[in-house]
Amino acid sequence: MASSSVPSSQPARPPRPNLVFRHLRGSRSPAEFAAVVRRAAREIGERVSCDARYVHRVEAGEIRCPNYAYERVFLHMFPGRTLTDLGFAPRSSVRGRRTRAAGDQPAARPENPANATSETSGACEPYETHDRYDTYDEYDPHDHEESDVLRRAFMTGGGATVAAALSPYGLAPEASAAQRPVRRAGTSDACALEEAVRRIRVLDDRHGADGLYRRAAAPLRAAYALLDAGATRQRTADRLYAGAGELAISVGWLAHDSGRFDDARSHYAEALATARVTGDAGLEAHAFCNTAFLARDAGRPREAVRAAQAAQRAARPLGSPRLMSLLALREAGGWAGLADRTGCEQALVRAQAYFDRGPAEADPEWMTFYGEAELEGLEAQCWSTLGDWTRAARHARRAAELQDPHFTRNIALYTAELADDLARGGRPEEAAQAGMRALDLLGEVQSSRVRSMLSGTSRVLLPHRRTSGVSQFLDRHASLPRMV
Secondary structure (H helix, E strand, C coil): CCCCCCCCCCCCCCCCCCHHHHHHHCCCCHHHHHHHHHHHHHHCCCCCCCCHHHHHHHHHCCCCCCCHHHHHHHHHHCCCCCCHHHCCCCHHHCCCCCCCCCCCCCCCCCCCHHHCCCCCCCCCCCCCCCECCECCCCCCHHHHHHCHHHHHHHCCCCCCCHHHHHHHHCCCCCHHHHHCCCCCECHHHHHHHHHHHHHHHHHHHHHCCCCCHHHHHHHHHHHHHHHHHCECCHHHHHHHHHHHHHHHHHHHHHHHHCCCHHHHHHHHHHHHHHHHHHCCHHHHHHHHHHHHHHHHHCCCHHHHHHHHHHHHHHHHHHCCHHHHHHHHHHHHHHHHHCCCHHHHHHHHHHHHHHHHCCCCCCCCHHHHHCCHHHHHHHHHHHHHHCCCHHHHHHHHHHHHHHCCCCCHHHHHHHHHHHHHHHHHCCCHHHHHHHHHHHHHHCCCCCCHHHHHHHHHHHHHHHHHCCCCCHHHHHHHHHCCCCCC
16 A cells, blocks of 8 residues: 555646746747857856756746756846746645755755756656755655666766766776666666757867766766667657667767767767667758768768768758758858869858857757857858968957857867968967967867867968967977877
């Protein structure tokens, strides 16, 4: 006989859209509003990985009550309002919660970054309430048991540096978790998998790929182990396949950006196969997009063009002009590598035209990085490949100026691009100044791509050592510790 202290199970209530929150977003796209949320979090010392998907989930009513980290951010953004004023359910009404006394304020953020509240822990619930101070739901033990492997493989913690951010990740000691037998996957596993993808992207945006790649293999193995185990529902299976494919692309990107091109090619091919098996056009477009980028970097420009064109065919029915814009830029990069200036310019015109149509609800979640700064940065790379250093430097400078501070790795990349374009364009003093700014960012970013670009710049500047500022840049670059 069941204990009277345990409430009887009730059918899941359909989510009620949060129209208040949608009204507060106004004319901004979900991705743009997510950027505002992240910026507000930084203002009060919080770290949340808010993206377009999170905004969609709040507005759809899937997140009935945010966790404490998001609560602090939202109350900072909208002073004088309560959570209920923002359209959320009272915390006391959310199932299975131990609540604070009425009138209590959200707990202050821990001073130790390693103990910071996770903004997304417990994302598998239909409401966003779990945090590190209250992670156990006594009424739902099955849900926790079912996702045990993924939680050990995926959960991360905060940290002011990449070391602090990765140390709670637990991937190295828990790599064997992916090899243990798992039960049939449920919704919580799909949520944990999707969250792993988001966390990897956020860490890459802030710190670069080099410190992440080795640690990312374990959750990818765990994801494909879940696919082999099967799922309880078809919708869950679809989410697992999509999540595994996106995770393969994310891990592939970490390999790509850290110079492991063969590994990256394998991961992208795995994602493409997953997309083809499930008929997922969005995942297919993403896999071809990254394959085109990799082919360009690996010196296979014709393959880059063909992969980018395949991505555009897959993406055309999806209704996302911004995605089509990015894919046109991938094609432009291939044409530049073939020294086809006309083909490159035509693709750049298409990219700008698609971009000017603005954001859309159909924009993929993974494209939160793509804005005007990325458009300028990719165009700079095209002109650099074509040897038009003046035009390349102009776009690279604009890219660095426009980039959201959240994307530290991209700021370093664009600044290094600018330094190289200026050096090759015969402006050594300005190149050295830009190079010094890029070196300043290497304390936060671990990226073989950025370091390789700066090495090329130093070689170009070597004959100009007597020019003002150049010797300082060269000496500082030479003192960089060697990458392991």
